[in-house]
Amino acid sequence: MSTTFELTGGGAPSSAEPAGGGEIRCGDLVRIFATDGVEVQALQGLTLSVDPGEIVAVVGASGSGKSTLLTILSGLDTPTGGSAVVAGTDLLTMGHAERVRYQRSTVGFVWQQTSRNLLPYLTASENVRLPLELAGALPRRERSRRVEALLELLEVGHVAGRRPGEMSGGEQQRTAIAVAVANNPRVLLADEPTGELDEATSVEVLEALRGVNRETGVTTLVVTHDPTVSEHVARTVQIRDGRTSTETLRRTETDEHGQARHVSEEFAVLDRVGRLQLPQDFVHALDLRDRVRLALEPDHVGVWPAAPAAAPAPAIQRTSEEDR
Ligand SMILES: Nc1ncnc2c1ncn2[C@@H]1O[C@H](COP(=O)(O)OP(=O)(O)OP(=O)(O)O)[C@@H](O)[C@H]1O
Structure with missing residues (x-):
């Protein structure tokens, strides 16, 4: 994996309004x-934008x-400040009725605890059917067809008649994904969906999320501890101390022999007021602490330890006089 760090984000607008047309x-x-x-x-002061149809992991x-x-x-808590808009809904100002609508039809969730996702006394197909019935969205016969199609898409058609207690952890989570997308939400949120699963089953569930994202176009955000998640999604966002710190972007390249190879590149995230977190290993490697010297070069910004002996003469160095 490349260790080059680049900056993403742009400018420093004065308001906290998030930019762009992201779904999140x-x-x-x-x-x-x-x-x-x-x-x-x-x-x-967390900043994050997810495009419509994108799948992003948060680690x-x-x-x-x-x-x-x-x-x-997911609309269960309200932020203290800043802004959060999901599928056009402003999460800071929405009223009670809008919140209920938002939770019922705009977003779908998959939680870590399988017991929170599925009703234990209903079969897999009854669990998937329930949100369709509550929404009253489809005629009866079409509901059955949709339940069947979703279970097939998640490759759990064989457990349609079983209750959660009669399914494996992976089958339960894949059924939970079917439940979460039953009403065609615009956004799918998954909180540690593989937290209670072994490694092989985790891969299946992450692949199932990716498959649903690809097939239905639902914008998907997966929170996980799983260090292998970057292998399953094109973009992984790292959170540190309540802020987005780095992003890993993954793409497939074809080499001169026509062989496909995966390339991962890590970027530091620049927030709207110009703050960025230096990666911990960079900080430790140069023993950066308290204050650092910055220099603006034609095409990059240099960062040096403050100790004079270690610092080269920067091309441009801001002083407190210049700040005034
Ligand atoms: N309801 C709450 N009351 C007080 N502090 C809270 C509450 N919820 C979370 N916190 C604190 O906020 C911080 C962030 O917690 P959060 O659960 O979001 O972290 P996390 O990254 O999801 O952690 P984990 O991976 O362990 O689940 C922690 O310091 C936590 O103790």
Whole structure:
């Protein structure tokens, strides 16, 4: 994998409004929890844009804010500040009726705990049928056809008549994906969908999510600890301390012998006010701490440790006088 870091994002507009026409757009998203007088900043100005039809994985260490982000995007929690717009719905200003509509038809979810996704006393096909019946969207016969088609798409047609307790963990999660997309949501959110599965089954479930994304075009965001997820999606966003820090983009190239090869490249994310997080290994390699020197070069920005001995003469160095 390449270790070149490049910047994504652009400019520094003054407002927190997210740019572009993304299906998921978060700008400077903040979520502060206050418990017993102590404040925890779970999201500290997170910026994220996901295009319609894209599948993106969100990874990050425990406590970095992944679940907080997903809970906000699913409409179960409201951010403290910033902006979040999903499929045209403003999550900060939506009222109660709009929230119910949003959760019923705009977004579908798959949670880590299989017990949260499926009703234990219903069979796989009854579980998939339930959201269709609640929405009253299709005539009866078409509902049955849709249930069958979804179970086939997720390759769980063979468990149509079984209850969750009679299925494997992977079959349960694939059925849960069928339930989540039954009503054709615009966005599919999955929080650690492979968290309770072994490695081989995790691969199947991630591939199932990718298949559904490809077949239905549903914009998909998967939060995961799974370090192999970058092999299954074209874009992986890393969250650190409540902010997007790096992105890994994966593409397939054909070499001079006509052989396809996968190339992954990691980018640092520049937020709307010009902040970026240096990768931890870069910080450690140069022992960067407290303050660093910056220099604007014709085509890049240089970063040096502040100690004079280590710093070359930068082409342009801002001083506090220039800031005034
Ligand atoms: N309801 C809450 N009240 C107080 N603090 C919270 C609450 N929910 C989350 N936090 C805190 O916010 C931070 C981010 O938590 P979050 O669950 O989003 O992280 P995560 O990346 O999903 O972690 P994990 O991978 O372990 O699930 C943590 O410090 C957590 O303790």
